[in-house]
Every structure is written in C-alpha cells, then in structure tokens.
Amino acid sequence: MGEKLKLYGFNNLTKSLSFNIYDVCYAKTARELQDYIDYIDEQYNSERLTNILTTLTDMIGATVLNIARQDYDPQGASVTLLIAEGSMRPAGETQVGHLDKSHVTVHTYPEYHPETCLATFRVDIDVATCGEITPLSTLDYLIGSFDSDIITMDYRVRGFTRDVNGKKLFMDHEVASIQEYIAAETLQKYDAVDINVYGANLFHTKMMLKEIELRNYLFKTDVYELPPQSRLEIMSNLRKEMIEIFSGRNIY
Incomplete structure (x- = not known):
C-alpha cells in the first residue's frame, strides 16, 4: 500500500491468540x-491455509491488507495476513481504518518417527489484534478446520486504553477461561485443563481428545487387517504419544 492509514478511536x-x-x-x-506426510502437505498447502485465514478475517470483521504465503520443500507451509480492523472507509482523499498493524499467521510442521511408526502434524496459528476485536470468537471455526487430537492455546491482553474520563483500562x-469461547459440544470431546494468570491477563488452555478410534489413525491400513494384539499395541503407542504432547514432557 502506497499511503499510510490514518488512525482514529x-x-x-x-x-x-x-x-x-x-x-x-x-x-x-x-x-x-x-505418504502420510505428502498427503498432509497437499491437504494443508498454503492455498487452503490462506482460505482458512481469510474466512477467519471475515469472521472478526477485519479487512485483509496483504497476504504472504509460501510452501516449503520437503514439506510444510506458512501464511501471513496483514489485516486492518473494521472496514476501510473513504474519508476525502485518504483511507481511514481502525488499525493497520494486526496480523494472522499459520505454519505447518509435518514430521514422523520411523521407529515408532507415528507421524505428527502440527499447526501453529497466531492472531494478533488491536482495539475492540477479540480473536477468541474464531476458536470453534479454527478447531473444526483441522483434525485436532491435542490443542494448546494461549490468550494474552497487553497494554492499556482509557475511558472517557481518562481512567486506564487494562482489559x-x-x-475467565478460554473454554468460555468454545462450544459445549466441542468441549465434550476433550479433556481440558486451564492454567491462567489473571493478574497478567494471561490465559492458557490445553485439550486432548477423550476417545480415540483406531480406524481414524491408520493410514492406508484397514483396522481388520491387524491382529488384536497389534491393535492394542498401536492404541497404547498412540495414547502415550498424545499424553506426552498434552503434558509437554517425556513420560514414558
């Protein structure tokens, strides 16, 4: 953009977030x-991620100013959107927006470990807004846009504004909890834990899927091709992997 945006309010x-x-x-x-890594890389390429983020931008009532996206070799993708909060409205010969420094980013990290036969696809999403808009309202949409076994979320409010009398407002x-912004039917599927620091306006929630069905975790293998003992072993390995990611430490 050639011209600067005028800020008001x-x-x-x-x-x-x-x-x-x-x-x-x-x-x-x-x-x-x-093959699984290749499949994920195709399913969540930069074009699809861009579509997800532009829909998110519409949901919070913001305007896309610029899009930067990149697919990587051998795998992975990144997308960054520079957004303005509120509509871009003409005011004489200038364009007026609430703010021109908000952004939305997403990065993907497919990886696998041959010895455990487990592959993990991680998506990192960051939404930063200034002003009245809160990105928490987009959580259900984002969770539903990906296959989510484990989710960790951080929401932080920084800085301050003032009321009409000049009193500082830090929120x-x-x-009270990020979980307030997630639909009840979504939360029912997960074990969820909060770790919040209210004095710092810092909110942390982590979630792990309660029930797992083996057929949903096999790639190019039918569950009935596996003997019962192998099914139990695979289920155990999957659950151990998920628990360690959820806990953020090596347990087993």
Whole structure:
C-alpha cells in the first residue's frame, strides 16, 4: 500500500491468540509414513491455509491488507495476513481504518518417527489484534478446520486504553477461561485443563481428545487387517504419544 492509514478511536490493547494443533497418525511402514506426510502437505498447502485465514478475517470483521504465503520443500507451509480492523472507509482523499498493524499467521510442521511408526502434524496459528476485536470468537471455526487430537492455546491482553474520563483500562472485556469461547459440544470431546494468570491477563488452555478410534489413525491400513494384539499395541503407542504432547514432557 502506497499511503499510510490514518488512525482514529485508538485502543492500545493488543490481544494475542496463539495455539498449536496436533494430529497424530500411525503408518506401519516408512513408505506409508512418507505418504502420510505428502498427503498432509497437499491437504494443508498454503492455498487452503490462506482460505482458512481469510474466512477467519471475515469472521472478526477485519479487512485483509496483504497476504504472504509460501510452501516449503520437503514439506510444510506458512501464511501471513496483514489485516486492518473494521472496514476501510473513504474519508476525502485518504483511507481511514481502525488499525493497520494486526496480523494472522499459520505454519505447518509435518514430521514422523520411523521407529515408532507415528507421524505428527502440527499447526501453529497466531492472531494478533488491536482495539475492540477479540480473536477468541474464531476458536470453534479454527478447531473444526483441522483434525485436532491435542490443542494448546494461549490468550494474552497487553497494554492499556482509557475511558472517557481518562481512567486506564487494562482489559476491555471479561474473560475467565478460554473454554468460555468454545462450544459445549466441542468441549465434550476433550479433556481440558486451564492454567491462567489473571493478574497478567494471561490465559492458557490445553485439550486432548477423550476417545480415540483406531480406524481414524491408520493410514492406508484397514483396522481388520491387524491382529488384536497389534491393535492394542498401536492404541497404547498412540495414547502415550498424545499424553506426552498434552503434558509437554517425556513420560514414558
């Protein structure tokens, strides 16, 4: 853009939503593992990720100013959107927006471990807005846009604004938990834990899928091709992997 944006009605609160989404898969051979990575790389390429983020931008009532996207070799993709909050409205010969420094980014990290036959697809999404808009309202849409076995989320409000009397406001909306912004039917599928620091306006939630069906985690393998003992072993390995990612530490 050639011209600067004029700011008005300035709200100096910055709201940042960051979360990681993990999808775990089992593939019994190295070839199947690589095929899974290739499949994920195609399913979540930069074009589809751009569509997801532009829909998110529409949901929060913002305007896309610029899009930068990139697919990587051997795998992975990144997309960054520079957004303005509110509509771009003409005011004489200038364009007037609420703010021109908000952004939305997404990065993907497919990876696998041949010895465990487990592959993990991680999506990192960051939404930073300034002013009255809160990105929390987009959580259900984002969770539903990906296969989400484990989810970790952080929401932080920084800075301050003032009321009409000059009093500083360090939070302009009530938040007790990120879970308040996730649909009940979504939460029922997950074990969810909050770790919040209310004095710092910092909210953290992590979620792990309660029930897993083996057929949903096999790539190019039918569940009935596997003997019962193998099914139990695979289920155990999948659950151990998920628990460690959810816990953020090596347990087993």
